[in-house]
Amino acid sequence: MADKIRIGVLGASGYTGADLVRLAYTHPKIEITTLTANSHAGKPMKAVFKHFSHVTLPDLVTIDDADWSSVDAVFCGLPHGTTQAITKSIFQSHPHVKILDMSADFRLKDPAAYKEWYGLDHVATDIQPEAVYGLTELYRDDIAKARLVACPGCYPTAVLLSLVPLAKSGLIDATDIVIDAKSGVSGAGRGLKENTLFCEAGEGLSPYSVGKHRHSAEIEQEIGFAAGLDGLRVNFTPHLIPMSRGELTTSYVRMNQGASAADLRQLLIDAYASDPFVTVLDEGVLPQTQMVRGSNYVAMNVVPDRIPGRAIVISTLDNLVKGSAGQALQNFNIAYGLEETMGLKQLPLFP
Ligand SMILES: NC(=O)C1=CN([C@@H]2O[C@H](COP(=O)(O)OP(=O)(O)OC[C@H]3O[C@@H](n4cnc5c(N)ncnc54)[C@H](OP(=O)(O)O)[C@@H]3O)[C@@H](O)[C@H]2O)C=CC1
Numbered sequence: 001m002a003d004k005i006r007i008g009v010l011g012a013s014g015y016t017g018a019d020l021v022r023l024a025y026t027h028p029k030i031e032i033t034t035l036t037a038n039s040h041a042g043k044p045m046k047a048v049f050k051h052f053s054h055v056t057l058p059d060l061v062t063i064d065d066a067d068w069s070s071v072d073a074v075f076c077g078l079p080h081g082t083t084q085a086i087t088k089s090i091f092q093s094h095p096h097v098k099i100l101d102m103s104a105d106f107r108l109k110d111p112a113a114y115k116e117w118y119g120l121d122h123v124a125t126d127i128q129p130e131a132v133y134g135l136t137e138l139y140r141d142d143i144a145k146a147r148l149v150a151c152p153g154c155y156p157t158a159v160l161l162s163l164v165p166l167a168k169s170g171l172i173d174a175t176d177i178v179i180d181a182k183s184g185v186s187g188a189g190r191g192l193k194e195n196t197l198f199c200e201a202g203e204g205l206s207p208y209s210v211g212k213h214r215h216s217a218e219i220e221q222e223i224g225f226a227a228g229l230d231g232l233r234v235n236f237t238p239h240l241i242p243m244s245r246g247e248l249t250t251s252y253v254r255m256n257q258g259a260s261a262a263d264l265r266q267l268l269i270d271a272y273a274s275d276p277f278v279t280v281l282d283e284g285v286l287p288q289t290q291m292v293r294g295s296n297y298v299a300m301n302v303v304p305d306r307i308p309g310r311a312i313v314i315s316t317l318d319n320l321v322k323g324s325a326g327q328a329l330q331n332f333n334i335a336y337g338l339e340e341t342m343g344l345k346q347l348p349l350f351p
């Protein structure tokens with residue numbers, strides 16, 4: 001392998017693309033060669049983002065002007081729906097390129113489910129079977145062999161890391177899960193949206209997409225696989241909170257006969273004993289977004305519910321790092337046989 005792996009980033013003028021560039025810039029095995037944008041095409045990165053004022057990066061170009069033969073890997077931070085055609089084109093015309101997609105377009109295995117949740121026909125169903133769901137800690141072996149990695153959504157990453165081992169073990173009843181989730185505003189992307197304006201998102205807390213958020217489909221798919229259940233349903237309610245990054249999910253679960261919250265916690269400790277980015281906190285210590293901000297870490301814990309037979313599982317991550325760009329880079333490291341933590345070792349930012 002050449003000393004450096006040349007990467008392109010689709011959607012580098014967006015939040016996930018820019019955070020990928022931020023992390024990749026100091027990665028010892030990466031050379032950033034191509035950055036694309038839509039409305040910002042033609043501009044230097046430092047004209048779009050103030051935090052890139054100190055470094056030299058390629059200027060933003062349109063997707064049509066990018067040369068894919070000069071990259072080895074592509075990270076994709078495009079809105080869902082705009083990802084499929086370009087991914088398929090690169091995948092088929094440049095067999096040496098690996099693609100790490102941060103959008104939702106290749107996460108759902110069933111094209112009918114994609115149509116149901118995203119309201120669009122999938123235009124790359126022929127390459128969908130090649131996509132590996134990029135929840136690193138659960139699919140590491142498949143990611144190592146994949147050319148197309150569909151990185152999970154930010155909420156599903158927090159929820160699934162904390163619940164899949166429990167659902168798989170049978171310690172919880174996978175058919176009775178209620179998830180209360182909260183996200184910082186960057187989760188909605190950089191585009192102008194009225195509910196994300198400072199005056200409208202600040203000093204407020206808003207539930208949204210109640211009973212119909214599209215991440216329900218991903219969560220149900222993966223917990224369903226883990227529990228061996230078809231047609232599983234979960235209750236998932238997201239909220240927008242006035243902070244720029246970070247999210248926290250609180251899952252209310254019913255335990256199967258005889259299990260305790262301590263058993264659930266011990267199972268998570270054992271499941272993630274050798275995973276560098278998953279921290280099961282000490283007994284009684286509650287996850288907070290401040291534990292993970294700006295880092296690839298996930299912090300989680302389990303506490304007993306006052307209602308007998310129930311437990312509360314809390315998980316937190318940074319939506320732009322472990323929830324998207326960081327996990328994509330972690331998957332890139334695995335796909336290229338590099339140390340999994342390369343470029344991702346920075347501790348959370350505090351305060
Ligand atoms: N934000 C988050 O926390 C997370 C986001 N994701 C997913 O990652 C993807 C990117 O999200 P995010 O970075 O937040 O989004 P942003 O809205 O911040 O950025 C979108 C990027 O895509 C470009 N773009 C938009 N439309 C087109 C188009 N038609 N053709 C080509 N390029 C286009 C934009 O270019 P320009 O600005 O120049 O117009 C920009 O670079 C989405 O699929 C999102 O759902 C996944 C996990 C977490």
Ligand SMILES: CC(=O)N[C@@H](CCC(=O)OP(=O)(O)O)C(=O)O
Pocket residue numbers: 080102103104152153154155183184185186187188189215238240
């Ligand atoms: C606060 C906020 O709006 N968050 C986004 C989640 C971002 C994400 O993970 O989106 P994808 O699944 O499309 O990749 C949302 O709820 O839609």
